[in-house]
């Protein structure tokens with residue numbers, strides 16, 4: 001996928017160029033600061049054109065037999081898999097994550113497209129017994145309509161697939177605005193979608209340096225029937241507010257503050273493994289990252305010692321270098337937040353077990369860090385850090401730790417390690433989270449419903465439930481039979 005070919009292809013799928021503001025924005029490599037591409041900075045006019053194109057394509061796309069929609073999605077999947085190395089390289093260049101992780105992400109993205117290629121054929125309705133003999137009652141499912149999607153930088157490929165493929169499978173058309181830090185892999189995926197054969201207007205792409213004006217247009221334009229957003233709770237709240245005038249549907253996948261609890265009956269080596277995955281994947285820049293690690297007194301010291309030893313082995317560097325486990329932070333703001341959380345914890349009595357500092361002056365690298373002696377009220381345990389910082393909190397009482405784990409506005413992911421079956425059920429049911437990993441540090445899958453409760457969001461992505469989010473239910477009542 002050479003850049004020149006890519007952008008030539010994109011002309012078929014992006015909003016037509018009319019009215020371009022003429023301004024542009026740069027995409028940089030966070031490992032090196034190098035300029036990767038300069039893209040047109042699209043604005044409200046381009047967004048309107050894209051929405052109109054999506055609206056014009058909607059009825060024909062929805063009317064296409066499910067089998068045909070499925071076949072195009074399947075071709076898109078095959079192309080993503082065929083180009084996995086190119087897509088992973090683009091992703092690592094613009095986002096920084098290790099190439100192996102980038103490849104994993106692209107294949108994960110493909111698995112959603114495959115899943116929804118299959119689910120597209122299974123949009124079932126329902127019939128039910130009417131209370132009177134002279135009527136028949138049934139439900140059909142229809143696409144919501146044009147969907148505006150806004151995606152974040154931390155999983156720039158899989159977020160695109162997660163939102164767009166169920167929408168397309170359901171018969172919706174989409175306008176996609178990827179994050180300004182990582183528009184290139186999204187652009188490449190949309191170019192592959194065009195090659196796969198989605199008709200013009202079905203997938204529309206907006207590149208923009210700033211999300212706010214695009215978001216406002218997507219929320220206020222009556223042709224858009226739904227907003228699907230992944231990003232911060234703050235922006236999610238704003239979008240929901242903006243959607244309220246038109247009672248527009250929303251799917252929101254927002255911030256988290258995931259507890260990771262190690263009980264005294266856990267397999268400690270397994271728990272250390274899981275914590276490394278749940279904390280340091282994507283350098284801690286995921287909404288399901290373990291944000292606070294609670295360890296029960298009896299196993300606290302053994303866990304902390306083994307965990308610190310493993311963290312010391314994690315290599316930080318450019319995602320293209322062999323053996324690197326942790327790439328750069330996305331930008332300088334991310335580093336400032338991490339430093340502020342560490343400073344707050346240390347000032348309140350925490351102990352620095354390893355790491356704690358920025359690395360070098362080129363790129364935005366930060367040492368993987370472990371803090372112990374953390375209390376629930378420190379910033380690092382209250383706010384989503386979004387970085388490679390693992391705060392360890394000692395706890396004594398199992399009921400108390402569940403109460404502390406639930407004491408947050410967030411409810412996305414939680415993890416715990418325990419062997420006792422009674423405890424496993426008890427804790428799994430008591431945690432107020434949309435997803436609970438039990439004896440595992442990793443749970444995202446196209447086969448399962450990903451999403452949060454409380455202020456972590458609305459709706460689910462993945463599984464058959466993910467398709468429902470893009471369908472409306474219509475009740476048909478046939479009388480006088």
Ligand code: ADP
Nearest residue numbers: 150151152178179180210211212215231232235
């Ligand atoms: P982060 O802080 O991780 O960058 P954001 O929620 O700011 O998370 O960004 C996620 C996505 O939301 C990006 O595509 C970004 O451009 C977009 N965005 C940011 N602010 C707004 C806004 N006011 N309205 C709509 N989209 C926005």
